[in-house]
Amino acid sequence: MIKNQWYVILESKEVPKNCLIGVKRFGENLVAWRDSDGKLSVFRDKCPHRGIELSKGKILNNHLQCPFHGFEYDASGRCKVIPANGRATAVPDHIRAVAYPLREEHDFIFIWFTPDPENTGMADNATLPPLPWFDDIDVSLVWSGMTDHWKAHYSRAIENQLDIVHVPFIHHNTIGRGIGPVVNGPFTKILENGLSFWPSNANDSGQIPLRHDQVPEPVGKKTYLTFLFPNLWQNHIMDKMRIVVAFVPIDDKNTLFYLRTYQSIVRIPVLREIFFIISNIFNRIVLHQDRRVVETHQPQATQLRMDENLIPGDYPIIQYRKKREELKSRLPDLATE
Ligand code: FES
Numbered sequence: 001m002i003k004n005q006w007y008v009i010l011e012s013k014e015v016p017k018n019c020l021i022g023v024k025r026f027g028e029n030l031v032a033w034r035d036s037d038g039k040l041s042v043f044r045d046k047c048p049h050r051g052i053e054l055s056k057g058k059i060l061n062n063h064l065q066c067p068f069h070g071f072e073y074d075a076s077g078r079c080k081v082i083p084a085n086g087r088a089t090a091v092p093d094h095i096r097a098v099a100y101p102l103r104e105e106h107d108f109i110f111i112w113f114t115p116d117p118e119n120t121g122m123a124d125n126a127t128l129p130p131l132p133w134f135d136d137i138d139v140s141l142v143w144s145g146m147t148d149h150w151k152a153h154y155s156r157a158i159e160n161q162l163d164i165v166h167v168p169f170i171h172h173n174t175i176g177r178g179i180g181p182v183v184n185g186p187f188t189k190i191l192e193n194g195l196s197f198w199p200s201n202a203n204d205s206g207q208i209p210l211r212h213d214q215v216p217e218p219v220g221k222k223t224y225l226t227f228l229f230p231n232l233w234q235n236h237i238m239d240k241m242r243i244v245v246a247f248v249p250i251d252d253k254n255t256l257f258y259l260r261t262y263q264s265i266v267r268i269p270v271l272r273e274i275f276f277i278i279s280n281i282f283n284r285i286v287l288h289q290d291r292r293v294v295e296t297h298q299p300q301a302t303q304l305r306m307d308e309n310l311i312p313g314d315y316p317i318i319q320y321r322k323k324r325e326e327l328k329s330r331l332p333d334l335a336t337e
């Protein structure tokens with residue numbers, strides 16, 4: 001995994017007030033909980049007393065209470081109550097659940113995935129970089145979403161959404177119908193924290209495809225795709241319709257997709273619901289066309305240099321791998337990919 005990045009890990013609605021949820025992310029067990037005032041926290045799912053999973057506990061007086069000996073933790077992770085010591089005894093300051101810095105925007109929960117959350121702390125949140133997001137998604141667009149579980153490393157799941165070579169084959173009867181196999185470019189813009197590219201496939205009439213630097217800039221062309229590190233992607237189909245995916249790493253072998261359709265074409269509520277039902281069904285069909293093959297990749301995680309033979313049309317994947325390598329090299333981790 002790339003360390004020290006803001007990752008989407010959950011949707012806001014998955015953690016209602018006065019509720020907690022245990023989830024695995026980055027191969028680590030986490031507990032997300034929200035108090036009755038709506039304040040959200042994400043802890044390592046491990047009680048600092050004797051290692052019990054806090055997600056088996058409950059919310060009591062706006063604290064997360066461990067089920068084993070009843071220690072209570074506030075939203076910052078600080079232990080406030082040790083019942084066995086009696087309320088008259090001060091709680092030692094060093095007893096703290098490990099809390100990840102988090103932010104909540106766009107109906108997503110983001111955490112700052114760091115190897116050192118003990119020393120990063122909620123208090124440092126304001127000094128961390130801005131969240132990755134798509135500035136062109138405004139309030140006129142409403143969304144409906146779905147989730148899908150892939151038995152694949154998240155780098156493979158992301159690269160699949162940067163792969164335009166596969167579209168006429170895997171999706172020959174859905175989004176790839178009528179799309180030619182010859183890949184020009186694609187024209188690609190490298191962003192500070194990701195990339196955008198403009199697909200321009202063609203039928204094979206004997207031509208030599210244009211490389212990414214030979215394709216003229218597609219000024220005004222509204223269909224393009226953007227990836228933002230570490231785990232967000234948008235298919236800008238048109239101004240009034242987008243597909244957004246958050247690729248959430250569960251561990252080195254599993255990825256959870258949060259896929260949303262954003263649109264402002266259909267505004268009448270009943271028709272909008274029907275539109276979203278159809279779009280979610282269609283998107284799941286398309287995703288499962290991909291999933292069937294992506295789950296068979298060997299090896300599961302990708303590297304910049306590995307035993308594959310990429311072609312010019314794989315340019316967005318190559319750029320993703322380069323940037324990922326650069327970001328990973330800032331905080332290398334031999335244990336995970
Ligand atoms: S293990 Fe949690 S209170 Fe003892």
Ligand SMILES: [Fe+2]
Nearest residue numbers: 160170171290
């Ligand atoms: Fe696909």
